[in-house]
Amino acid sequence: MPQSFVGRTIAEMAAALRSGATTAVQLLDGAIAHRDAVDGRINAFLARTDDLARRQAQAADARIAREGASAPALCGIPVALKDVLVLDGVPTTASSKIIEGFLPPYTGTAVQRLLDQGAVVLGKTNCDEFAMGSSNENSAYGPVGNPWDVERVPGGSSGGSAAVVAAGVVPYSLGSDTGGSIRQPAALTGTVGFKPTYGRVSRYGLIAFASSLDQIGPFTNTVEDAATVYSAIAGHDPLDSTSSPTAVEDPMETLRNGVAGMRLGVPREYFVDGLEPGVRARVEEAIEVLRGLGASVEEVSLPSTDAGLATYYIIAPAECSSNLARFDGVRFGMHVDGVSLLRSYLATRGAGFGPEVKRRIMLGTYALSSGYYDAYYRKAQKVRTVIAAEFDAVFEKVDALVCPTSPTVAFTQGAREDPIAMYLCDVLTIPVNLAGLPGISLPCGLSDGLPVGLQVIGPRFQDARVLRVAHAYEQASGAAALRSPMVAGAAA
């Protein structure tokens, strides 16, 4: 029996590959075995791409043999992709019935950059339908279980991508974050989830939810691994006109510089009424750790924070109502016949979309309608500008912000049936998307035996700084050692 790599980091696997302690094929075999052992309980995988993965693993082994230490960091390392990311020839559903059977004829840029490094793709992960949700209960393919307690949600919308890392199946995965869809599930599963600055990672090949907010990012076990994946996928892409042409700073250069002398802000509005005491306690302890590392910590104010949720639930649905118009049953995916064109549209979209997607399409259609545009969409854009300006002003005084990621730990499946209660899950992550900032969530201990997430937020394009603060905390706290029972179970 080869050494188990369940729950190990990218860095550990990469070192083992280079030393010859393991091979990409062995890593893949281990990942498949562990996936098959746990996925019945967490329902995290949709398409499984074992044959593709095997060919990629063999190619990676050959490349490592050829290139040795100069082989890319992700060469031979298994990865899983949120099912809103397209990979040529691999079924992509966005966890919706409406494009069931769709085989994309192309590969998205971020995924291609992983493939260029020699990544081994184990499969596509379950998520909330079209990335709309905070609990992964909105999937047409069933809910995802949290590896810490399978009766509880893993968060969402990238719940599957969070769960596969938390369960130790793969050392990293890609998700997408529109209002917290990477950071919130990372918090609820005890993983590291990083949403880069808007425009840092190409959205080409990401099935759009809300174009002005969507951003691809990684789930990992450590901040260093997050930096590794970020370095691989970040950078300008001529196929995405909103991707930034500015050069990407190498986060590794500053990752270990610590926080001594840094000014950290704690936004008082993020310590909301609904914040669970256990979450508050862990986050306050984490802030003390950072203070202990030499950072100065001060309270700051982002007064429009409470307008963020309402703003988001105008802008995101408005964009999604348009982005999802292409799912009309004409060219791909589900088609339901009707006696007329209109009837066919209604039947196809009526049968193909789930209730939350329909709710948001209706919200967005309403917000953009003639006579309502000014009162809703235009006003929301103005508030969005104000929210971004408040962050800019705060970042004149502090280098980064630290706060909770989610007001609560993982809740029980079915516990939040009211959509508004569900929307409140993202109240602490949404403003970051509205302002296009980089944000990371990393574990900062347990509350009632469940992980709590610490969020670090930086100014636009200061992704490396965010990773540096997070890394400093992680190293000092030992939180990186946190692993779900599913990892412990496999190791035992």
Added chain:
Amino acid sequence: MSAVATVARQLEGTGYEAVIGLEVHAQLLTRSKMFCGCGTDYFEAPPNSNTCPVCLGLPGTLPVMNREAVEKTVLTALALDCTIPPFTKFDRKNYFYPDLPKGYQISQYDLPLSRDGKLVFAVDGREVRCGITRVHLEEDTGTLKHAGDLIHEATSSLVDLNRAGVPLMEIVGEPDLRSADEAREYVVRLRQVLMYIGVNDGSMERGSLRCDANVSVRRVGASEYGTKVEIKNMNSFRAVHRALEYEIARQVEVLETGGTLVQETRGWIETEGRTVSQRSKEQAHDYRYFPEPDLPPLELDAAYVSRVRELLPELPEARQRRFEAQYGLSAYDAALLTASRDEAEAYEALVGSGVSAKVAANWVSGDVARLANAHHVPLQRSGLGVAGLGALLRLVESAAINGTTAKELLDELYLGGGDAEALVRERGLGQVSDESALAAIVDEVIAANPKSVADFRGGKQQALGALVGPVMKATGGRADAKLVNKLLRERIGG
């Protein structure tokens, strides 16, 4: 406006005048589509072969702006005397239709690429100024083939997305036109400008140039507009003219018989010669325009605009006026010669090579235009070329050959080219101008055609032609026609 012009611009005798504004859609002659690398030469391609994930609207794809499309739209806007604001953005126009793969068209709503231009042209010797509200850039849709005329009556429809994403300009005219004649001339002149500056191929038949009209009627002198009707599906200049004549008459009749007009969209049915209601105002779409989040706004600075302005050629209206002044041409000849840029340039090159302005005008707008149209090859790209034609016409001007011979040589050499002078020598095509030789033939012909001679003497001038013909025949078409005429008249009087 003068009293004469007012009369001309109203509908004679009815007391009404028409108010017409045209929206022209023109496909841009770019190499690739507006947001992807697919080509724009879709017309002959097998259905759906000229497509890629982007123009098919596949999930996850994003648009990337075609710089050439922006430049050609700016060029058009400048040709139409528009202003180019420093900041422009794109918007999504949302509606469902199978020819629209994304479920929205990327277009421009409140901040178009250009505004406030004009097109000035003459109708019946009178100057018409039509304001241009805006020229903006958008993407074309795909095309549908229905089993039936209308999609809601069709049992099935086929979607072809070859055209989807081809760059399209929308040129919105002010409601400054007052008759079907003016509307038709506006489209003719606009098309001419677009072809001159090389942004559009001008084919209304293929749909690369399309025209919709907003038309209303009102009492002469009224300041308010009447109820506006939009007319679609006019696929030729003639259709524009006929549809508007029909629609204006229909509207006047409705009002005169005590009816009221409704704001609606009507389609022109060419085969029936009438417009029919397609959609009322109540059924109008709410397009839910909002800024396209996948494309950053465009900032076009003054330096960019002046770089594009330098690409503008002399425009047809200005060139026509210059031709009149510089070459002493009539307005009619100058208009003919400047109708297309190719013809105008051929003309100037010929004159530049030493051919007289009048001779060059006759040949370029006559036989050369005929051959250029027949072969779809302008003179510049023909085998003969400007230099070859110049050599040929100098033979005519020096009386070395006559017009008939020159025409035959032109037909023969247009595509393949060749040395006219050498051929004339080789084949003995030189003009017969020897008076004594021609006089002998003329005498023979007079003797052989007493009836024609009698007719001519009896006052039938045409009878002379019946005598010229045999003389030309006897010389193999090479006789100097002027001299033959002179000799005949000397002998039979007149």
